[in-house]
Amino acid sequence: MKIRIGIVGYGNLGRGVECAIKQSNDTSLYGVFTRRKPSELKTLTGASVYSIDDILNHKENIDVLILCGGSATDLPVQTPELAKSFNVVDSFDTHANIPKHFENVDTAARAAGKIAIISVGWDPGMFSLNRLYAEAVLPDGKDYTFWGKGVSQGHSDAIRRIEGVLDAKQYTIPTEEALAAVRGGNNPELTTRQKHTRECFVVAAPDADKARIEEEIKTMPNYFADYDTTVHFISEEELKRDHSGIPHGGFVIRSGKTGLNGENTHIIEYSLKLDSNPEFTSSVLVAYARAAAKMNAEGLCGCKTVFDVAPSYLSPKSPDDLRSRLL
Amino acid sequence: MKIRIGIVGYGNLGRGVECAIKQSNDTSLYGVFTRRKPSELKTLTGASVYSIDDILNHKENIDVLILCGGSATDLPVQTPELAKSFNVVDSFDTHANIPKHFENVDTAARAAGKIAIISVGWDPGMFSLNRLYAEAVLPDGKDYTFWGKGVSQGHSDAIRRIEGVLDAKQYTIPTEEALAAVRGGNNPELTTRQKHTRECFVVAAPDADKARIEEEIKTMPNYFADYDTTVHFISEEELKRDHSGIPHGGFVIRSGKTGLNGENTHIIEYSLKLDSNPEFTSSVLVAYARAAAKMNAEGLCGCKTVFDVAPSYLSPKSPDDLRSRLL
Numbered sequence: 006m007k008i009r010i011g012i013v014g015y016g017n018l019g020r021g022v023e024c025a026i027k028q029s030n031d032t033s034l035y036g037v038f039t040r041r042k043p044s045e046l047k048t049l050t051g052a053s054v055y056s057i058d059d060i061l062n063h064k065e066n067i068d069v070l071i072l073c074g075g076s077a078t079d080l081p082v083q084t085p086e087l088a089k090s091f092n093v094v095d096s097f098d099t100h101a102n103i104p105k106h107f108e109n110v111d112t113a114a115r116a117a118g119k120i121a122i123i124s125v126g127w128d129p130g131m132f133s134l135n136r137l138y139a140e141a142v143l144p145d146g147k148d149y150t151f152w153g154k155g156v157s158q159g160h161s162d163a164i165r166r167i168e169g170v171l172d173a174k175q176y177t178i179p180t181e182e183a184l185a186a187v188r189g190g191n192n193p194e195l196t197t198r199q200k201h202t203r204e205c206f207v208v209a210a211p212d213a214d215k216a217r218i219e220e221e222i223k224t225m226p227n228y229f230a231d232y233d234t235t236v237h238f239i240s241e242e243e244l245k246r247d248h249s250g251i252p253h254g255g256f257v258i259r260s261g262k263t264g265l266n267g268e269n270t271h272i273i274e275y276s277l278k279l280d281s282n283p284e285f286t287s288s289v290l291v292a293y294a295r296a297a298a299k300m301n302a303e304g305l306c307g308c309k310t311v312f313d314v315a316p317s318y319l320s321p322k323s324p325d326d327l328r329s330r331l332l
Numbered sequence: 333m334k335i336r337i338g339i340v341g342y343g344n345l346g347r348g349v350e351c352a353i354k355q356s357n358d359t360s361l362y363g364v365f366t367r368r369k370p371s372e373l374k375t376l377t378g379a380s381v382y383s384i385d386d387i388l389n390h391k392e393n394i395d396v397l398i399l400c401g402g403s404a405t406d407l408p409v410q411t412p413e414l415a416k417s418f419n420v421v422d423s424f425d426t427h428a429n430i431p432k433h434f435e436n437v438d439t440a441a442r443a444a445g446k447i448a449i450i451s452v453g454w455d456p457g458m459f460s461l462n463r464l465y466a467e468a469v470l471p472d473g474k475d476y477t478f479w480g481k482g483v484s485q486g487h488s489d490a491i492r493r494i495e496g497v498l499d500a501k502q503y504t505i506p507t508e509e510a511l512a513a514v515r516g517g518n519n520p521e522l523t524t525r526q527k528h529t530r531e532c533f534v535v536a537a538p539d540a541d542k543a544r545i546e547e548e549i550k551t552m553p554n555y556f557a558d559y560d561t562t563v564h565f566i567s568e569e570e571l572k573r574d575h576s577g578i579p580h581g582g583f584v585i586r587s588g589k590t591g592l593n594g595e596n597t598h599i600i601e602y603s604l605k606l607d608s609n610p611e612f613t614s615s616v617l618v619a620y621a622r623a624a625a626k627m628n629a630e631g632l633c634g635c636k637t638v639f640d641v642a643p644s645y646l647s648p649k650s651p652d653d654l655r656s657r658l659l
Contacts, residue, residue, distance in 0.1 A: 024592050028471050049592050104656050129659045131465065134643055135602075136658045138458065141619040141646035142612075144355050188605075263615055265351050265376050269607035271615075275462075278515075280596035285469075288590055288598075292468040312654055316461055317639040319468035327639055329431050331463045332456045 007033040008298045009066060010291070011091075013057065013083065014073035015039050015046060017251070018096065021287025022071050023049055031321040032291060035067050064090055069294040072096075073287075081106060088114040088121040088308075092297045094290055096126040103129070111308035120301040122309045125293045126286040127277055128152070132257050134311050135275040139259035143271060146261020147192040151179035151200060155253025155282060163228045164205055167221050169213030172241065174248040176204045179256060190260040190270040203234040206248050208241045253282035292319040334360040335625045336393060337618070338418075340384065340410065341400035342366050342373060344578070345423065348614025349398050350376055358648040359618060362394050391417055396621040399423075400614075408433060415441040415448040415635075419624045421617055423453040430456070438635035447628040449636045452620045453613040454604055455479070459584050461638050462602040466586035470598060473588020474519040478506035478527060482580025482609060490555045491532055494548050496540030499568065501575040503531045506583060517587040517597040530561040533575050535568045580609035619646040 010026055012019045015037050026034045027050065036053035039046050043054040055063065060070075070087055072095040074080050080097045087093050088110050097106050103124055114121040124130065128150070136148050157177050164173035183200045186193045205222055209215055219236045222229055239247075254277040263269050279285045293311070296318035300309070317324055337353055339346045342364050353361045354377065363380035366373050370381040382390065387397075397414055399422040401407050407424045414420050415437050424433050430451055441448040451457065455477070463475050484504050491500035510527045513520040532549055536542055546563045549556055566574075581604040590596050606612045620638070623645035627636070644651055 021590070024590060027592075028590070100659070103659055104652065107655060124659055131469070131600075133659045134465070137643050137647060137654060138461070140658065141622075141643075141648075142458070142615050144648075263348070263351060263355070263608065263611040265354075269611050271607060271612050272603075272605040273458075274601075274603045274605075276599075276601045278599040278601075280598060281590065284590040284596050285598050288469050295468075310655060310659055312644040312651070312659065313642050315640050315642045316464050316468075320464060321468075321471075324639070325431065327464060328434060328637060331467065332427070332430055332451055332460045332637055332639065 007031055008295055009033055009035045009068045010294055011035050011060075011063065011067040011070045012037045012052075012073055013060070013070055013087070014079065015041075015048070015054075016073060017283035018287055018290075019073040020049055021281070021284040022073060022290055023052060024284065025288045025291040028288075029291060029295070029321060032295065035063070038070075060087070061090060067091060068298045069094060071290050071294050073290075076102075081109070084121060084123060085109040085113040088119055089117045090119070092120045092301050094122045094125055094294045094297055096130075096286055096290060097124045098126065098129055100129065107308050107310070115307045118306045120297045120306055120309060122293045122297050122311070122314065124310055126289050127279075128255065130286075130289050130311055131277070132255065132275070135257040135273075136259070137312055139257070139261075139273045139275075143259055143261025143263070143273065145263070145267060146259050146271075148257065148259035149187045149195070149200075150255065150257050151184060152255040153177040153179050153201065153253065155255070155279070156248075156251050160203065160205075160228055163225060164207060164222055167218055169210045169218055170207055171210055172208040172244055174206045174244060176206075178202045178204060184256065184258075187258050187260065188272055188274070190272055192260055197231045198233060201232060203229055203232045205234065205236045206239050206244055207236060208244050209238055250280065251282045252280055253285075254278040295319060295321065334358055335622055336360055336362045336395045337621055338362050338387070338390065338394040338397045339364045339379075339400055340387070340397055340414070341406065342368075342375070342381075343400060344610035345614055345617075346400040347376055348608070348611040349400060349617055350379060351611065352615045352618040355615075356618060356622070356648060359622065362390070365397075387414070388417060394418060395625045396421060398617050398621050400617075403429075408436070411448060411450060412436040412440040415446055416444045417446070419447045419628050421449045421452055421621045421624055423457075423613055423617060424451045425453065425456055427456065434635050434637070442634045445628075445633045447624045447633055447636060449620045449624050449638070449641065451637055453616050454606075455582065457613075457616050457638055458604065459582065459602070462584040462600075463586070464639055466584070466588075466600045466602075470586055470588025470590070470600065472590070472594060473586050473598075475584065475586035476514045476522070476527075477582065477584050478511060479582040480504040480506050480528065480580065482582070482606070483578050487530065487532075487555055490552060491534060491549055494545055496537045496545055497534055498537055499535040499571055501533045501571060503533075505529045505531060511583065511585075514585045514587065515599055515601070517599055519587055524558045525560060528559060530556055530559045532561065532563045533566050533571055534563060535571050536565055577607065578609045579607055580612075581605045622646060622648065
């Protein structure tokens, strides 16, 4: 019996989940739930589309819902609400609000006897796991997270809001110098400027003042002012041709010392190089949806994060197989 | 109340555990158990030493035993035997015998209501975890494990058994070409020879036939014949000066595809660069000893591997703290 999954929200993430479910023999897609008019939404694989308003009518046919809405306004409402009736997994990524979100979801999921796994993806998600494992193994050390090279949607949007900008793509890039310093094991103190640079590809309106646009980007508080930023003006065709992907990735590196007097240094490094940020996040979501279904079948309930899920729950393979093949 | 740990066996691994326990605020070392005469063993930190024969008399004072014996003859006997009376953690690393060891230990631990976590370290251990996480997230892909640059004790010993060899150190080295091919995401088929090279530093007896020694090394079945091997003859002083450490490390890399037609490629890479192989293994053992104590306190029992342990058990920090700081 396959794990029957419902997708809530059908943007990049929802489509990624749809594709990821196809890659696993033990999961099946029940359908997509949308706020749009279902008849107007066409899915990549021909999966059924339902109105989000009717979702409770489908309760008996769904083992886990994967919530693919945004962290700003969708998930804070949807996750606790849907956890009253379903096992759910979300990718809530507003770090500062995770404790509050956890509490709201935990209350709902416990009362309903459901499992809710929040903040699943790669950061938060796989990167968080690696920060935890590395800190637990090397307590006398320091960890560093670098993001990129990859597209930051928020920064791209910020550029697009500048007058005279038609379109833009922003890449966050970890600096080689900072990576080398961290890998050297000396636990350097690094400023924001030292860790990452920002590279912007901008399509300006024909009559726009490019010098002014560049200045506005480079001095934009929070987004760019604290970074070394490079701005390239390119044509709409070039942007489409060379910058239409959504790559991302990054590095979690911890260096720590062991020995009677800390005489030995160790470097633990985890890195991701992703062609498609949303598709990779989706793949992580499907693995944790499997875990949610298995944990709930064992009688577990409440809100969980990647920290609370034993790795074996993520795999469709049997514990025997995992031990003999991967251990 | 700190987690009281007993160490069984006092070689490199036992000494590493002794040092690692000092680095954690929530663990304390109760004592070392040895087959040697306790009065003749001096510990690094002045910890108490007891005879292994008396270990059952100390049952009430110990929360977890960390078993630091060898996988060939010690652990297959010790782990199931001691799991009848203690929570235990071992670093059993004979891959082919893990299923049998698991079964023996599980029977003993279940009957006693104890937790036993086996095959803890970095491979098996952290590398296994990364193989599992990566496979679960990217099912349509392939993973590769590379070891080194690091000292292989088994290969060094094999060289030392050759006539005319006074001492030797062997390094296993992953080839840059193979690493690059894997990171390229094309899932290459790699032969043993393509993945690793072997570099040997040999101290020969003054009158020894070096050409014959080099030939014997390079053609040794299983150990060297399938690899490109380099042999350097050096003096005893040079060996001591330049090759007395026990560094190791390696890489677990998985590349996999996502998307409707597998159009996007992702690379997940985990790597370790360790100044001291036994001290790092020891640090992992202590983190899992913490997990064993916490899991048993919750009423869990039986044999577990790293696959069965939720990450949060490894940390001395509270779940709230982990969520707000590391997630």
